[in-house]
Amino acid sequence: MSEPKMSETPTMADVRGMVRRRIGPRLWLPGLWLTLLVIGAVFAPWIAPQDPLAQDLFTSRLPPFWMDGAEPGYLLGSDSLGRDVLSRMLYGARIALIVAVVAGTLTCLIGATLGLIAGFYRGWPDMIISRLIDIWMAFPPVLFAILLIAVIGTGLTSIIIAIVVIDWTRFARVVRAEAMTQGAMDYVASAQVAGRSRFSTMLTEILPNVLPTIVALLTLEMGIAVIVEAILSFVNLSISTDSPTWGGMISEGRISIHQAWWVLVFPLIALFLTVLSLSQLGEGLRDHFDPVLR
Amino acid sequence: MSFLSVRNLSVSLKGGPRILRDVSLDVSAGEVRGLVGESGAGKSMIGKAVLGTLPRALQIDRGKILLDGDDLLMLDPRERRRRIGANVALIPQDPLTALNPSRRIGRQITDRLVDILGWSRSDADARALVLLDEVHIPDAARVLRQYPHELSGGMRQRILIASAFAAEPKLIVADEPTTALDVTVQKQILRLIREMQERHGTALLFVTHDLGVVSKICQSLSVLYAGKVVEDTGIEAFFGGPTHPYSAALLAATPKYTDPEGSLMPVPVDVIAQVQAEVDAADAGWV
Numbered sequence: 201m202s203e204p205k206m207s208e209t210p211t212m213a214d215v216r217g218m219v220r221r222r223i224g225p226r227l228w229l230p231g232l233w234l235t236l237l238v239i240g241a242v243f244a245p246w247i248a249p250q251d252p253l254a255q256d257l258f259t260s261r262l263p264p265f266w267m268d269g270a271e272p273g274y275l276l277g278s279d280s281l282g283r284d285v286l287s288r289m290l291y292g293a294r295i296a297l298i299v300a301v302v303a304g305t306l307t308c309l310i311g312a313t314l315g316l317i318a319g320f321y322r323g324w325p326d327m328i329i330s331r332l333i334d335i336w337m338a339f340p341p342v343l344f345a346i347l348l349i350a351v352i353g354t355g356l357t358s359i360i361i362a363i364v365v366i367d368w369t370r371f372a373r374v375v376r377a378e379a380m381t382q383g384a385m386d387y388v389a390s391a392q393v394a395g396r397s398r399f400s401t402m403l404t405e406i407l408p409n410v411l412p413t414i415v416a417l418l419t420l421e422m423g424i425a426v427i428v429e430a431i432l433s434f435v436n437l438s439i440s441t442d443s444p445t446w447g448g449m450i451s452e453g454r455i456s457i458h459q460a461w462w463v464l465v466f467p468l469i470a471l472f473l474t475v476l477s478l479s480q481l482g483e484g485l486r487d488h489f490d491p492v493l494r
Numbered sequence: 495m496s497f498l499s500v501r502n503l504s505v506s507l508k509g510g511p512r513i514l515r516d517v518s519l520d521v522s523a524g525e526v527r528g529l530v531g532e533s534g535a536g537k538s539m540i541g542k543a544v545l546g547t548l549p550r551a552l553q554i555d556r557g558k559i560l561l562d563g564d565d566l567l568m569l570d571p572r573e574r575r576r577r578i579g580a581n582v583a584l585i586p587q588d589p590l591t592a593l594n595p596s597r598r599i600g601r602q603i604t605d606r607l608v609d610i611l612g613w614s615r616s617d618a619d620a621r622a623l624v625l626l627d628e629v630h631i632p633d634a635a636r637v638l639r640q641y642p643h644e645l646s647g648g649m650r651q652r653i654l655i656a657s658a659f660a661a662e663p664k665l666i667v668a669d670e671p672t673t674a675l676d677v678t679v680q681k682q683i684l685r686l687i688r689e690m691q692e693r694h695g696t697a698l699l700f701v702t703h704d705l706g707v708v709s710k711i712c713q714s715l716s717v718l719y720a721g722k723v724v725e726d727t728g729i730e731a732f733f734g735g736p737t738h739p740y741s742a743a744l745l746a747a748t749p750k751y752t753d754p755e756g757s758l759m760p761v762p763v764d765v766i767a768q769v770q771a772e773v774d775a776a777d778a779g780w781v
Contacts, residue, residue, distance in 0.1 A: 386587070389653075
């Protein structure tokens, strides 16, 4: 008999299987767009053709490169104050990504932890958390966000706090339901009989089974965070006006849509693609992580 | 002296009806005791009470569960969990939900040895290989790296049996371990449980509703009706001629191949009435 090898690290056969398994357009298309976005955001100071804040009335409302009257250096045109749309989008991507990652992760951590505890421990922790979720969900989310921002003031941190405070219920609800189903399984009873503590059972038996759902929700939440940030920018409750955001650009572009539609349309496309990519990535990752589906 | 001794155990739904009525039963070291009864008679609940996994909605009103002479119900939860973990194991009913779908088989067998009983990883890994060999799983090394969904129900039940015997428990509670399986697989699994039990000398509390299974594996049995033990006897005595009319009716209700039509008969109404009267009598003194 050969030497026993039972480590959870993948064996050669597993690796070959993973490579052979098609990654599929669901993973690589969103992956491609998000990679481009991350590169653009990180290297914005070097690749942005113009200063995103530089105003110049001589270059106002320049059309994108394929139209008549376009100027070199203003690839996607400029807005009514003469600021370069592409440069502003690249800088805007920074805000969008920071909000997506930080707010998404924090929401996920808080919501999933509470959901896991409620779903697995049941009893009074579940009572408290479930009532809290019910009360929370009775608030209209956008109104709640605006109210919250009005109280704690604008700025990047405020936006992230607002998103976390409002959206943790999304995770808590789903994870709680999932943890409850898993908790009723016989393998949990077996672990208890073997003498595993409740807490350790939750981490070793329940969490791995809830993880694919959490990952899917996390990417979805990142998309939602981007949208919420855009909504708040749109109503001028986001970052101060001198740091460009997609929502802010959409809001400004709305005014001059008949003269310079590009100011509105390009950030909108970026926003759309980013949110779509994140949600598709989530679905793809869930399929990829689930040992039964793959 | 018996290894497990349940004394006058009464369990009820919190603020509701009684589930177990003064149940007493003993399992000696190395003994196989059957626990039979209709659906809802409370046979699984006895197993769960012993394992400390009673549903939250139930409460133990009184009684003792003596494991190796110590009353489990008197111990503090941590010590109780330790005792049960070290001495008792479970063979669950449904092999499809009894293995964690997202973890490899090997880790699921060895984890409790390493994390809870403090074995070294290499000892536990070697032990898992030996066990899988004992339950006649070919190519054990490969199976240990697989996920549960890659295996058939019969294979998974074999793994659960191996896992139950892993830490050499003194008592195993088998909760209808063959019910969820195909009839052809049932026989193999039953034979396997018996073989393992004999090899390891483990006491077995075998919960089932199938008297045919009882006759193949058990040395003694308790018959349960509505949470009350109506008969507690040796296996020869039972199949030779049970003393309680309800047991006799259960035995008579077992279908026979030679007479499939005539032998399938329900428990007579007057027998039900008698056993129900006994249950009511037991409840009369209950506050």
